[in-house]
Amino acid sequence: MHLKTSNPIESTFSTVRARTKVTKGPGSRRAGLAMAFKLIEAAQDHWRSVNGAHLVALVRAGAKFRKGVLVERESQVQEAAA
Numbered sequence: 001m002h003l004k005t006s007n008p009i010e011s012t013f014s015t016v017r018a019r020t021k022v023t024k025g026p027g028s029r030r031a032g033l034a035m036a037f038k039l040i041e042a043a044q045d046h047w048r049s050v051n052g053a054h055l056v057a058l059v060r061a062g063a064k065f066r067k068g069v070l071v072e073r074e075s076q077v078q079e080a081a082a
Contacts, residue, residue: 013040058070
């Protein structure tokens with residue numbers, strides 16, 4: 001599985017953007033923040049959870065994956081063979 005968007009932040013705020021166009025603006029800054037918060041909070045009920053959340057730490061550490069399988073570095077493979 002993969003994400004169907006290349007920009008998840010933009011798709012998150014599309015709900016907020018659509019609502020502010022319909023209402024012709026939020027009125028005040030405080031009302032806008034409250035509206036954005038409540039719309040995003042309601043939208044998160046429809047989000048799919050991340051598959052392989054336990055692998056996020058590996059990705060942040062620089063691990064490489066090929067077709068969903070962790071690829072060991074060439075130097076580690078050569079050291080293990082020697």
